[in-house]
Amino acid sequence: MRRTLIALFFVLFSLFNFAAVGLKINILGSENSKKLIDDLTRSLISLLPSEVYMELTTDGLIVFASPVTLNVEESYELFFNVTYDATQERFDASWVENNQIVYSCSYSKKDQRPYSEFVRECTHYPLEKASMWLLKNNKFDSYLRITYHPSVDEYATFSPDGRYFAFITDRLSGNRNIALLELNEGKMSILPVAGSSEYFPRFSPDGKRLAFQGSLHGFWNVxxxxxxxxxxxxxxxxxxxxxxxxxxxxxxxxxxxVQDAERSNALYSATLAKKRTKLNIPSEFDMVFSPTVYKGTIYFVGLKDSDFGIYALTPNGSVVTIENSFFNEHDPAISPDGRYLAYSCNSTGYYTIWVKDLYTEEKWCVTKDIPHDAFYPAFSPDGKLIAFSVYEGSYEPDIWILRFTPASSNLEAQSAPGS
Structure with a gap:
């Protein structure tokens, strides 16, 4: 094991150009826990972001360390304790920080979930702690993975004031809830709603409320x-x-x-005082999905003739085609200045995130370096970041963030739909 880790050290050496946050991890366990400790160590090393310095110690012996020349601005010391009950064939593990248990998890061979998910769950805490520090302090390169838990993490959104970041996770008792990350603090809390699962959280323009899809009354409502x-x-x-x-x-x-009808569905608007209005969408659309708004123009996904595309319902009631190629387009998101449309598309053989300049019609893929399906883009309030969900193989989705660099920022602006 130690020889393998040394080899991994040299493989990863070239990846560590600088660091901003450090993890000093002390792993403690019995001989019966050796397999889990080895698997945890391998997982931590393989998933470690290049901006993170890590030192791994097992039973007092350093088994891995990033290059010592790296510049670490802040460091966290964590302890991983694991025990194994042979009679129950059960692992009990916990992360300890500042003499307090901050996360606990367990696994038995009788569990329905695979052992690999348990390893991922053990791995997630220090990696998420480091990634949230990197996000808070803006210390990452082109991409930053935010979540590492084996649960479902998707449907990300930023608050307009830049204070919060929200997404859906089922890491609490397997039920989908809204996770709320305070960006200034780098701390995450989960907002469970009793008797309900939640999807698609969206911040109000003043940042004080969340709209969401939930099942509080037994079926999907808004x-x-x-x-x-x-x-x-x-x-x-x-x-x-x-x-x-x-x-x-x-x-x-x-x-x-969006609300279903007997044969199709339709777009609706509703005030907080519950005055509801059905919006006039041409009958050429078989179904509509995913509305998003910029200055009175509603961008949405429309299905017609077995083809998904992105359209805009302008304030004067006309519908304009925004992006409808040979491939399917989903998940429209508009930049804060209204110039750029981010969306998911399967033109590469799998779903990637694309951006279209609504002024120049230029478009380009922004997740070409991530060889996995990506969905649900969302711009940060300053337009410099795009959050999205990545579906890696058989794993549940995780939240990633990329730096957005406009490809056409030097070109003269024309006019977008509804401007």
């Missing part, structure tokens, strides 16, 4: 809740017995969403 004291003030926005989903904000007092 709800709005404040961030402060959220569970006491959840408001039902949609109406009727047909599923409602894919909410987004039209303005501070109005939400747009």
């Amino acid at each position: 709800y709005v809740m404040p961030i402060e004291n959220y569970s006491r003030n959840i408001s039902l926005i949609s109406a009727g017995n047909n599923p409602a989903y894919c909410p987004n904000w039209y303005d501070e007092n109005t939400v747009v969403y």
Whole structure:
């Protein structure tokens, strides 16, 4: 094992050009826990971001260390403790920081989930701690992976004031809840809603509320809740017995969403006072999805003739084609200045994130270096970052962030739909 780790050290040496945050990890366990310790160590090394310095110690012996010349601005010391109960064939593991248990997990051969997921769960805590520090301090290169837990992590969104970052996760009891990351603190909390699963969280323009798709009443509805004291003030926005989903904000007092009908579905708007209006979408569309809004123009995914494309419903009621190639386009997101459209497309043989300049019509792939399906892009409020979900092989999706560099920023702006 030690010889393998030394080999990995030299392979990874060239990847470490600089570092901003350090992890000093002390692993403690019995001989019966050796396999888990070895697997945890391999997982940590293989997934370690290039901007992170790491020193791994097992039973007092350093088995891995990043190059000592790296510049570490802040360091965390963590202890991983694991025990094995042979009678139950059960591992019990915990992460300890500042003499307090900060995360615990367990695994038995009788569990339905695979052992590899347990290893990933053991691995996630220090990696997420480091990645959130990198995000908070803006200390990463082109891409930054935010989540490493084996759970589902997807549907990311930024608050307009840049304070919060939210996404959906099922790491709490296997139920999908909204995870809320305070960007200034680098701390994450989960907002469980009793009796419900949540999807598609979206911040209001003032950053004080979240709209989301939930199952609080037994089927999909659209709800709005404040961030402060959220569970006491959840408001039902949609109406009727047909599923409602894919909410987004039209303005501070109005939400747009999709609701199923007997044969198709339709776009609706609803005020916080629950005045609901069906929006006029041409009958040429078999179905519509994923509305997002910029200054009164509603961008949406439209399905017609078995083809998915992105369209815009302008304030004057006309529908404009934005992107409808031979391939399927999904998940529209508009940059804060209204110039760029980010979306997912399978033109490369799998789904990647693309950006289109709505002024110049130029478009390019921004996740070409990530050889896995990517969906659900979301711009940061300053337009410099795009968050998205990556689906790696058989693993559940994780949240990534990329730096966005406009390819056409030096070109003269024309006009976007609805401008």
